[in-house]
Amino acid sequence: MRISFVARELGSGLKRNFTMTLALVVSVAVSLSLVGAALLLGAQVDRMKGYWYEKVEVSIFLCGPNSTAFNCKSDVTPQERKEVYEGLKSLGSTVQSIFYESSDMAYARFKEQFKGSAIVDNVGPDALPQSFRVKLDNPDNFTLVDAALAATPGVESIQDQRKLLSRFFQILNGLQTFALAVASAMLLVTVLLVMNTVRVAAFARRRETSIMRAVGASNMSIRLPFILEALTAAVFGAGLASLGVLSIKKYFIDARLAPDYTFIAFVTWSEVIAIIPWLFLIGVLTTVLSSSVSLRRYLRG
Amino acid sequence: MIRFDHVSKQYKNSPRPALDDVDLTINQGEFVFLVGSSGSGKSSMLRLMVKEEKPTTGTVTVNDVNVAKLRNRKVPAFRRKLGIVFQDFRLLPNKTVFENVAFGMEVIGKSRREIRARVPEVLELVGLEGKEKRLPSELSGGEQQRVAVARAFVNNPSLLIADEPTGNLDPSTSVGIMKLLDRINRTGTTIIMATHDVAIVDQMRKRIIQLDSGHIVRDQERGIYGDAGH
Ligand SMILES: Nc1ncnc2c1ncn2[C@@H]1O[C@H](COP(=O)(O)OP(=O)(O)OP(=O)(O)O)[C@@H](O)[C@H]1O
Ligand SMILES: [Mg+2]
Numbered sequence: 001m002r003i004s005f006v007a008r009e010l011g012s013g014l015k016r017n018f019t020m021t022l023a024l025v026v027s028v029a030v031s032l033s034l035v036g037a038a039l040l041l042g043a044q045v046d047r048m049k050g051y052w053y054e055k056v057e058v059s060i061f062l063c064g065p066n067s068t069a070f071n072c073k074s075d076v077t078p079q080e081r082k083e084v085y086e087g088l089k090s091l092g093s094t095v096q097s098i099f100y101e102s103s104d105m106a107y108a109r110f111k112e113q114f115k116g117s118a119i120v121d122n123v124g125p126d127a128l129p130q131s132f133r134v135k136l137d138n139p140d141n142f143t144l145v146d147a148a149l150a151a152t153p154g155v156e157s158i159q160d161q162r163k164l165l166s167r168f169f170q171i172l173n174g175l176q177t178f179a180l181a182v183a184s185a186m187l188l189v190t191v192l193l194v195m196n197t198v199r200v201a202a203f204a205r206r207r208e209t210s211i212m213r214a215v216g217a218s219n220m221s222i223r224l225p226f227i228l229e230a231l232t233a234a235v236f237g238a239g240l241a242s243l244g245v246l247s248i249k250k251y252f253i254d255a256r257l258a259p260d261y262t263f264i265a266f267v268t269w270s271e272v273i274a275i276i277p278w279l280f281l282i283g284v285l286t287t288v289l290s291s292s293v294s295l296r297r298y299l300r301g
Numbered sequence: 302m303i304r305f306d307h308v309s310k311q312y313k314n315s316p317r318p319a320l321d322d323v324d325l326t327i328n329q330g331e332f333v334f335l336v337g338s339s340g341s342g343k344s345s346m347l348r349l350m351v352k353e354e355k356p357t358t359g360t361v362t363v364n365d366v367n368v369a370k371l372r373n374r375k376v377p378a379f380r381r382k383l384g385i386v387f388q389d390f391r392l393l394p395n396k397t398v399f400e401n402v403a404f405g406m407e408v409i410g411k412s413r414r415e416i417r418a419r420v421p422e423v424l425e426l427v428g429l430e431g432k433e434k435r436l437p438s439e440l441s442g443g444e445q446q447r448v449a450v451a452r453a454f455v456n457n458p459s460l461l462i463a464d465e466p467t468g469n470l471d472p473s474t475s476v477g478i479m480k481l482l483d484r485i486n487r488t489g490t491t492i493i494m495a496t497h498d499v500a501i502v503d504q505m506r507k508r509i510i511q512l513d514s515g516h517i518v519r520d521q522e523r524g525i526y527g528d529a530g531h
Contacts, residue, residue, distance in 0.1 A: 002407070002410070002412070002413065004413075005407045012395070207391055207393070208393055210391065211391055211393070211404065211405075211452075212408050213377075213380070214351075214380065214385040214387075214391075215380065215381070215385075215404075215405040215408060215409065215452070215453075215456065216376075216377045216378065216379070216380035216381035216382075216383075216408075216409055216456075217377060217408035217409060218377045219373075219374075219377070221408055221410075222408075
């Protein structure tokens with residue numbers, strides 16, 4: 001068949017089934033938006049994991065003037081601090097790097113992080129303890145550090161950042177699973193809607209298809225208009241969903257979240273854009289497959 | 302050429318066969334009327350010829366093709382050599398006369414140039430020149446059937462099959478359609494037409510095959526309806 005004929009038939013078919021096509025576009029757009037959101041969340045989790053697991057440290061906080069821990073009699077003394085440092089050194093290659101952060105440095109970092117927030121004015125350098133920040137060859141070796149230093153005088157507490165993060169990541173992963181589940185349900189709805197739309201269209205056009213069969217049109221060319229209609233709806237829907245995903249990045253992540261949470265690494269534009277081909281692929285595959293199945297059933301004889 | 306070789310057709314939920322051991326040969330270029338009372342099996346016979354149905358036993362051969370053995374994939378190519386006219390015209394209501402006839406060529410991939418050349422030719426043959434831009438709703442029943450005949454004939458089929466093409470038309474309009482089919486028959490196209498129309502059959506004096514309860518009870522050259530075997 002000539003392209004121009006197919007295009008004309010497609011146009012008139014879309015016009016005739018306008019409301020059904022519109023329903024299809026909306027349904028595809030909604031389900032693919034959810035898929036997009038789930039993929040976005042997944043990319044965000046990956047990015048944060050990469051960013052933070054690389055920086056994940058064990059912090060050994062030293063006693064300050066206000067410490068109440070039982071290891072702390074008073075401010076940590078230089079001698080105690082030296083002993084903690086030696087203790088870390090003695091762990092050998094488990095400890096990859098040791099960084100000492102004084103109260104002043106901690107305060108400077110704190111000010112930078114919470115720039116513009118009122119909390120900065122209420123906290124002085126004294127409130128922030130000095131610490132050793134230690135990077136391990138393997139984050140699992142935290143227990144070794146803990147065992148070696150927990151009872152050392154001058155150590156107020158030992159904190160494994162990964163533990164804090166893993167709980168956070170659990171929540172994000174849960175969110176992603178939930179979004180994927182909702183997206184799957186919506187995709188199923190879309191599949192059923194496509195199948196029903198095609199069934200209705202096939203019934204409405206049985207005169208046309210009976211003529212096509214009578215004059216010897218191939219099965220493919222009889223089915224093609226229906227599949228193309230569903231496909232058009234899918235492409236429009238996927239386009240809308242893509243716009244939705246891009247808007248989440250521009251108007252939510254970049255405009256709302258990023259300025260407030262400067263210490264979080266958010267998904268980049270290239271990661272967001274990489275999601276879009278998937279939306280089109282999923283949209284096109286589901287509609288083409290479900291319309292083909294429906295035609296096989298309802299366009300017989 | 303068409304051959305029915307001991308053909309029977311038994312529909313699933315039907316007490317008796319629609320066709321019972323039918324033997325028949327129709328040669329290229331013939332004009333054949335298929336007559337018989339309602340339910341005698343005329344439409345069933347035509348449906349077997351175009352592979353809308355398969356025979357329960359026996360073989361149907363059309364253009365040297367054993368229809369039952371024809372692969373589904375090859376049915377479209379097979380049907381392109383046939384023209385089919387229906388009692389209810391089956392025109393596309395939102396397409397013009399020209400587009401309805403062109404449709405038969407479009408769906409089998411003919412080029413725009415071929416379509417522009419052929420469609421006016423056929424419209425002239427059926428006597429519809431000047432009405433190309435009308436919609437079916439703006440035509441009389443006879444004119445609509447002419448469009449349908451034009452569409453069936455546009456791809457130059459070797460065989461034209463018509464199931465009661467005048468069933469919805471008044472007598473004088475029917476005569477016009479019969480003249481048209483006769484003209485098409487003279488181009489060498491075989492025509493097989495099922496009908497109840499006594500006047501037409503008597504007037505045309507063509508071969509008549511009469512069915513009764515799935516049996517051929519008469520096969521007569523240049524016959525008239527009234528001879529009906531009693
Ligand atoms: N699809 C079908 N399923 C079951 N029985 C059928 C089917 N089509 C036709 N029949 C039966 O087969 C017999 C022959 O039907 P057919 O349509 O061939 O008759 P006909 O000669 O064309 O009649 P008419 O002049 O009314 O069109 C009838 O008894 C009919 O009830
Ligand atoms: Mg009939």
